[in-house]
Amino acid sequence: MRVLIVDDEPxxxxxxxxxxxxxxVHEVVGEAGNGREALELAARTAPDVVLLDIRMxxxxxxxxxxxxxxxxxxxxxxxxxxxxxxxxxxxxxxxIGYVLKPVRRERLVQALKQAARLTGEALGDIGxxxxxxxxxxxxxRLHDELKLIPVDDVLYFVADQKYVTVVHEGGRDLIEDSLxxxxxxxxxxxxxxxxxxxxxxxxxxxLRKDEEGRTRVILRDIDNGDDLVVSRRHVADVxxxxxxx
Numbered sequence: 082m083r084v085l086i087v088d089d090e091p092x093x094x095x096x097x098x099x100x101x102x103x104x105x106v107h108e109v110v111g112e113a114g115n116g117r118e119a120l121e122l123a124a125r126t127a128p129d130v131v132l133l134d135i136r137m138x139x140x141x142x143x144x145x146x147x148x149x150x151x152x153x154x155x156x157x158x159x160x161x162x163x164x165x166x167x168x169x170x171x172x173x174x175x176x177i178g179y180v181l182k183p184v185r186r187e188r189l190v191q192a193l194k195q196a197a198r199l200t201g202e203a204l205g206d207i208g209x210x211x212x213x214x215x216x217x218x219x220x221x222r223l224h225d226e227l228k229l230i231p232v233d234d235v236l237y238f239v240a241d242q243k244y245v246t247v248v249h250e251g252g253r254d255l256i257e258d259s260l261x262x263x264x265x266x267x268x269x270x271x272x273x274x275x276x277x278x279x280x281x282x283x284x285x286x287x288l289r290k291d292e293e294g295r296t297r298v299i300l301r302d303i304d305n306g307d308d309l310v311v312s313r314r315h316v317a318d319v320x321x322x323x324x325x326x
Contacts, residue, residue: 082193085128086112087119087145088161089137093182097132097161100186107193116140120148120220120227128156130196132180135162140218143208146199148220148227151257157196177203205266215266219247221254228254232270236300237280238263239307248307272322274298275312282322 084107088094094112101107110126113119115137123131131149135142146158159178162169172179177199178192208215218229234250240260247256264271264279271279286301288311296316298309311319 082107082129082196083110083126084108084193085110085119085123085126085131085156087114087116087131087137087142088134089114090134093134093161093184096184097189100184100189103186104190116142116145116148117229119145120229123149123152123156124227127154130157130159130193132159132161135160135165141214143204144216144218147204147216148218148229150199150204151220151222151227153222155198157198159192159196172207177207202262205262208266219256219258221247221256223254230254230256232267235271235281236284236303237278237307237309238271240277272315272319274309274315274319278307278309280309285323288319288323 084101086094086097086109088097091114094114098109098112101109107130110128111122113122117140119131119133131146133142133145137145142160146160149155149158157178159180160172161180161182161184163182169179178195178197180188180192215232217232219232219235221228221230230247230249230251236248236250238260239246239248245256245258245260245263246253260277260279264273270283271281273279280298284300284303286299289297289299291297296311296319298311298319300309
């Protein structure tokens, strides 16, 4: 298998490369020291498996794995981590491959045999159970080009059939995430206004009734192109969340 090694510590990368080269079965196609570099290398080298450190500055391993998942031919992932009982419980619960540091040859070989492509739901569960922070970026792909969108810049998400559009300060992009998973992951910062839209609380200026008596979301200093009407069943919750904020 073609393997990409991702770890912010050079000695850890050297150890993994040495073990893989000694094994003689796997080809190391690249090394990355952080999440962003890993995504760029993965796009160029198309690895079968990514050996991915969890605790990295900036974009951690959980977030990096989320973005790797958006590729058409997403690689399998094996996490490498120092002992963390909460993370390990989450891995075991989701049958996700991992190896503990310092990495042992036998365990690495076993984990590579069990490597699997991860679902967004499994990654979300790992993040919640292990205490990993929510993603700071969303990932959009167009013609194999990867675009990272800061969550801080997101105004709202709107769903149309099987697609979700993220509307942000830099424009509009399609993303692979489901509206439900986004609502769950970012529940403290966003609020659902109807079955097809979730809005950033910080982006809401006010609620206003239109001539037909419908409640509409008015965004702060933004002329959006979508009809952000709050459904009757969500009005009370939206108002509560705005007062709480």
